[in-house]
Amino acid sequence: MSHQDPLVVFTPSGKRGRFPVGTPVLTAARQLGVDLDSVCGGRGICSKCQITPGYGEFSKHGVTARDGALSDWNAVEARYDEKRGLKQGRRLGCQAKVQGDIVIDVPPESQVHRQVVRKAASARVIEMDPATRLYYIVVDEPDMHTPTGDLERVARALKDQWEIAEITCEFPVLTKLQPVLRKGKWAITVALHKTSATATPSIIAAWPGLHEGGLYGLAIDLGSTTIAAHLTNLDTGEVVASSGIMNPQIRFGEDLMSRVSYVMMNPGGDVEMTGAVRDAINALAEEIAKEAGISTSLILETVFVCNPVMHHLLLGIDPVELGQAPFALATSNHLNLTARDLDLTALPASAQIYILPCIAGHVGADAAAVALSEQPGKSEDLVLIVDVGTNAEILLGNTTRVLACSSPTGPAFEGAQISSGQRAAPGAIEAIRIDPVSKEPRFRVIGCDKWSGEDGFWDETAASGITGICGSGIIEAVAELRIAGLLDPSGLIGSTAQTGTERCFAEGRTNAYLIFDATDQGGPRITVTQGDIRAIQLAKSALYAGARLLMDEMGVEVVDRVVLAGAFGAHISAKHAMVLGMIPDVPLDKVSSAGNAAGTGARIALCNLAARAEIERTVLQITKVETAIEPRFQEHFVAANAIPHATDPFPELGKVVELPVVGFNTQGDGSDGGRVRRRKRG
Numbered sequence: 001m002s003h004q005d006p007l008v009v010f011t012p013s014g015k016r017g018r019f020p021v022g023t024p025v026l027t028a029a030r031q032l033g034v035d036l037d038s039v040c041g042g043r044g045i046c047s048k049c050q051i052t053p054g055y056g057e058f059s060k061h062g063v064t065a066r067d068g069a070l071s072d073w074n075a076v077e078a079r080y081d082e083k084r085g086l087k088q089g090r091r092l093g094c095q096a097k098v099q100g101d102i103v104i105d106v107p108p109e110s111q112v113h114r115q116v117v118r119k120a121a122s123a124r125v126i127e128m129d130p131a132t133r134l135y136y137i138v139v140d141e142p143d144m145h146t147p148t149g150d151l152e153r154v155a156r157a158l159k160d161q162w163e164i165a166e167i168t169c170e171f172p173v174l175t176k177l178q179p180v181l182r183k184g185k186w187a188i189t190v191a192l193h194k195t196s197a198t199a200t201p202s203i204i205a206a207w208p209g210l211h212e213g214g215l216y217g218l219a220i221d222l223g224s225t226t227i228a229a230h231l232t233n234l235d236t237g238e239v240v241a242s243s244g245i246m247n248p249q250i251r252f253g254e255d256l257m258s259r260v261s262y263v264m265m266n267p268g269g270d271v272e273m274t275g276a277v278r279d280a281i282n283a284l285a286e287e288i289a290k291e292a293g294i295s296t297s298l299i300l301e302t303v304f305v306c307n308p309v310m311h312h313l314l315l316g317i318d319p320v321e322l323g324q325a326p327f328a329l330a331t332s333n334h335l336n337l338t339a340r341d342l343d344l345t346a347l348p349a350s351a352q353i354y355i356l357p358c359i360a361g362h363v364g365a366d367a368a369a370v371a372l373s374e375q376p377g378k379s380e381d382l383v384l385i386v387d388v389g390t391n392a393e394i395l396l397g398n399t400t401r402v403l404a405c406s407s408p409t410g411p412a413f414e415g416a417q418i419s420s421g422q423r424a425a426p427g428a429i430e431a432i433r434i435d436p437v438s439k440e441p442r443f444r445v446i447g448c449d450k451w452s453g454e455d456g457f458w459d460e461t462a463a464s465g466i467t468g469i470c471g472s473g474i475i476e477a478v479a480e481l482r483i484a485g486l487l488d489p490s491g492l493i494g495s496t497a498q499t500g501t502e503r504c505f506a507e508g509r510t511n512a513y514l515i516f517d518a519t520d521q522g523g524p525r526i527t528v529t530q531g532d533i534r535a536i537q538l539a540k541s542a543l544y545a546g547a548r549l550l551m552d553e554m555g556v557e558v559v560d561r562v563v564l565a566g567a568f569g570a571h572i573s574a575k576h577a578m579v580l581g582m583i584p585d586v587p588l589d590k591v592s593s594a595g596n597a598a599g600t601g602a603r604i605a606l607c608n609l610a611a612r613a614e615i616e617r618t619v620l621q622i623t624k625v626e627t628a629i630e631p632r633f634q635e636h637f638v639a640a641n642a643i644p645h646a647t648d649p650f651p652e653l654g655k656v657v658e659l660p661v662v663g664f665n666t667q668g669d670g671s672d673g674g675r676v677r678r679r680k681r682g
């Protein structure tokens, strides 16, 4: 390189250097450490190296790029353009050679470490740093005089063509390597996977010729009630399909402790439950691949986040130790496994499995995933994060300290164990308002932006129908019943006579509220029953008690902000959450939604190898608080039963809504006064 050599400036990185005339742009990029992708190693067949040259005056960079600063369009590019089409202004970086000073832009699609914007409410970006990458190689043919094995020649090709010093090979790939090499006429693509930035890469798949079918990964949030999966393109980070199913282990017990009890009472019960969940994951993988129109053979990585009992049952470890203090985990470390280890037969045997580390005791890999997604340890102000499933994962922290606990809320917030409850899906009521005067409801369902009663609502919901009520809908319903004076602070629904509306009707010895009735057209009758109110009281008390326990431990009475995540979908009304007494009192503009934080944490770990290392370090700094043995948890739980919370001052709530004074305890209906009993961990 001399002072006379042309100057090459890459954007957006700003990296620059002088290169001799005739240097391919890809070579210049590599020498400067510019993030420019390549699978074929510069052979002009993969098109991953596309760049956009910039001509003219670039005063910012001190460069004037003249016509002819890059070599002319060559035959390889012309052939590629003819067959596949190159976007206007694009060149192949491995073919275009430097002739003069030039500015080269690397578009996001050509960057390995591109950023993927998360679609959820907060615009967190995920940076691509994939653990698995593709390499196209041309392998020497065997010959009688140099009798090396095929794998050894593959290793040599990777060393010579990609400077990869050492590799290993997954056994299932080794068994198929010879036919792949011969079918590819000694040119093959291998997928190399690394468990860490410094680990020796391993061949986890091989294809004849250039593999253009893509690589995919699954991010799976394995919950006690539902299993949710996001199929992600490991090249672009894009989620190509999402799907969820109920966890079939529910038939062995609805909550975690009843599943542990099942194992205690039924020898071999753990094996049954392990088989059930693995079968479900296999079915889910097949379904989601079908939905995306890809073969499951392309799903080469899967990341799991789950609570400790699910974690052990997925791994085939008896969870009985988690049923008793001191709640010892078999291991809290992260795990790198293969699909073969877990009998995930829908996936290739050598597909890689990464399970996030657990924090400790009942605070599992799902809480670690929330920490990875929401990063409380990087927050300057004190943030309370609640991710609600059948257990709530609760984190409280800032840059000085992070605490975490898991609280047994039960499945009510997921719409389960609610009389008209359902998962968040088209047709589910997700928002509801009750007129305080007429006591009449109006509602919105998932899949339609209009409120019931607005023009076009019935047309737009004709396809989905009105099918039930989801987690955010039931929270709003309970809070709205309270605001409208149809529910008293102890959680009792009033009778027709007490409330003056026939929407409140007697059901057995208690009352219920009718939201929607389509029984005359063969449709559903959607109500909120006294049992539903109890389930929600129980869930919100457990959630609140968990949050308060962390605040006690931190020695604070207030938090600066609250992040709500989990089963509520993208939005939950902060006002309704506060009327319900679900969360500690904070200014409403300090409450935000984060969608499914545990699922997002799984996606981040799937797409970014450095993030795995980060969470493996971070979990060691998080302090676990165990709700199961903490007497103050019970005190906070009991104190939190009322709607809203009876003893917290709630000055903020008073500013946004005036709650009517009502009391239905004297109705003599045999009710137990709305008291709720604490649920076992679930």
Ligand code: FES
Residues within 6 Å of the ligand: 026, 037, 038, 039, 040, 041, 042, 043, 044, 045, 046, 047, 048, 049, 092, 093, 094, 095
């Ligand atoms: S590196 Fe593959 S086409 Fe340029």
